[in-house]
Amino acid sequence: MSLLELDDVKVHFPVRKGILFDRTVGHVYAVDGISLTVEAGQTYGLVGESGCGKTTLGRAVLRLVDITSGGVVFDGTDLARLPGEEMRGFRRRLQMVFQDPLGSLNPRQNIESILSEGMAAHGIGRDQGERREKIKDILAKVGLPANALSRYPHEFSGGQRQRIGIARALVLEPDVIICDEPVSALDVSVQAQVINLLEELQRQLGLTYLVIAHDLAVVRHISDVIGVMYLGGLVEEAPSDALYESPRHPYTKALMSAVPVPDPEVEDARERILLAGDLPSPANPPSGCRFHTRCPWAQERCASERPVLTDLGEGHKVACHFAREIEEGTVEQTRSTGIDAVVATKAVVRKDAEVAQEAGVPSAAAESGADASGDTGRPGAAQDADAAGRPATGPAAAEADAGGADEAPAVPAQSTAESADAAERSPGTG
Ligand SMILES: Nc1ncnc2c1ncn2[C@@H]1O[C@H](COP(=O)(O)OP(=O)(O)OP(=O)(O)O)[C@@H](O)[C@H]1O
Ligand code: SF4
Numbered sequence: 099m100s101l102l103e104l105d106d107v108k109v110h111f112p113v114r115k116g117i118l119f120d121r122t123v124g125h126v127y128a129v130d131g132i133s134l135t136v137e138a139g140q141t142y143g144l145v146g147e148s149g150c151g152k153t154t155l156g157r158a159v160l161r162l163v164d165i166t167s168g169g170v171v172f173d174g175t176d177l178a179r180l181p182g183e184e185m186r187g188f189r190r191r192l193q194m195v196f197q198d199p200l201g202s203l204n205p206r207q208n209i210e211s212i213l214s215e216g217m218a219a220h221g222i223g224r225d226q227g228e229r230r231e232k233i234k235d236i237l238a239k240v241g242l243p244a245n246a247l248s249r250y251p252h253e254f255s256g257g258q259r260q261r262i263g264i265a266r267a268l269v270l271e272p273d274v275i276i277c278d279e280p281v282s283a284l285d286v287s288v289q290a291q292v293i294n295l296l297e298e299l300q301r302q303l304g305l306t307y308l309v310i311a312h313d314l315a316v317v318r319h320i321s322d323v324i325g326v327m328y329l330g331g332l333v334e335e336a337p338s339d340a341l342y343e344s345p346r347h348p349y350t351k352a353l354m355s356a357v358p359v360p361d362p363e364v365e366d367a368r369e370r371i372l373l374a375g376d377l378p379s380p381a382n383p384p385s386g387c388r389f390h391t392r393c394p395w396a397q398e399r400c401a402s403e404r405p406v407l408t409d410l411g412e413g414h415k416v417a418c419h420f421a422r423e424i425e426e427g428t429v430e431q432t433r434s435t436g437i438d439a440v441v442a443t444k445a446v447v448r449k450d451a452e453v454a455q456e457a458g459v460p461s462a463a464a465e466s467g468a469d470a471s472g473d474t475g476r477p478g479a480a481q482d483a484d485a486a487g488r489p490a491t492g493p494a495a496a497e498a499d500a501g502g503a504d505e506a507p508a509v510p511a512q513s514t515a516e517s518a519d520a521a522e523r524s525p526g527t528g
């Protein structure tokens with residue numbers, strides 16, 4: 099039995115309208131039928147564009163959002179059906195580390211207070227003295243000095259604050275840690291240190307991770323298995339190396355083709371897949387295969403029939419009606435990719451700008467799409483879609499209250515842009 103099993107999990111947020119008569123006018127299909135398993139002691143990496151539902155899925159596992167349907171079986175117990183008070187015991191065993199280290203730490207509490215709060219709530223340590231000793235031990239494990247105890251979150255660099263976030267999870271002796279974009283607010287040089295720390299802790303403590311990221315590079319080395327999400331669903335899942343060496347879903351192929359290769363010759367010769375259009379809204383997802391509005395190989399059947407995630411051998415699962423045919427080259431492309439698409443997109447942007455100029459209004463495409471359009475002939479569309487996508491919206495606020503579910507009181511989420519600049523001053527690990 100796997101430690102964590104998700105069975106067709108759906109989280110649909112109702113969209114309400116009206117002041118006098120509050121009524122539901124639709125739903126945001128944030129998570130729309132996800133099944134996956136995470137083995138004890140392993141790391142499952144979950145990647146996908148901004149807004150595809152990664153954070154919502156992580157929060158659903160911890161029951162921080164209402165699960166519309168489906169099962170979340172942890173160590174043999176279905177958490178989705180557990181009464182609130184019974185869920186409390188499981189909360190300690192499943193912890194979350196958040197993207198925004200500063201926003202998820204209460205600025206008015208010192209580190210000892212932040213870390214001991216959850217311990218006291220879960221009855222860990224007989225008194226504060228015992229808790230303090232345990233906290234010192236964990237601080238050493240995450241590479242922070244013991245004098246950090248009496249200091250406040252703002253006194254630390256971005257990387258150190260993320261270590262505090264990890265320590266806050268560890269003092270509760272969890273089995274599973276859900277790391278939601280654990281390094282995306284950090285400097286690239288600091289990112290590797292935090293990822294190394296997570297790996298080292300996993301080795302020492304036998305932890306199980308679900309690591310969420312929009313950046314494939316972040317999850318590659320830490321993950322045993324990687325799942326790729328698109329609009330609330332998994333489109334591909336495979337052992338980490340297999341996914342990188344031979345991505346089989348058109349969306350994964352596009353994501354991978356946007357990751358630059360250090361060798362300039364390989365880089366120039368590489369085939370890129372440029373995705374048409376933007377990520378559709380999860381409030382109005384396309385019929386059939388959710389990816390059919392952007393897929394270079396979309397066929398008629400794709401618009402009406404949703405493909406099921408199917409194992410094509412050795413645990414490489416793909417949700418595409420034509421995965422085999424695409425590989426064999428026996429199905430025709432219906433949309434252009436690569437350089438053709440760059441030229442076509444440029445023409446659309448130019449046209450849009452002309453029309454806007456004539457009408458005397460600012461051009462949306464010129465504002466939002468021009469950079470990503472390949473004006474420079476740069477074909478990294480899939481990556482651009484990430485970078486140009488929504489800034490972290492829900493999650494920042496979500497982080498603050500998620501912390502509150504167990505420990506830290508909700509504090510206003512703050513931008514961590516500045517923390518990315520902060521140099522890592524932490525001694526020790528890395
Ligand atoms: N509480 C909520 N109510 C309504 N819609 C929500 C809520 N939380 C999230 N959403 C919507 O659900 C969708 C998925 O959001 P989610 O935060 O899970 O995406 P994500 O993949 O984590 O994105 P990012 O990479 O930007 O963090 C988005 O369209 C978001 O606006
Ligand atoms: S099912 Fe059709 S639209 Fe979806 S990924 Fe496969 S080929 Fe593309």
Ligand SMILES: [Mg+2]
Binds near residue numbers: 154278
């Ligand atoms: Mg998120």
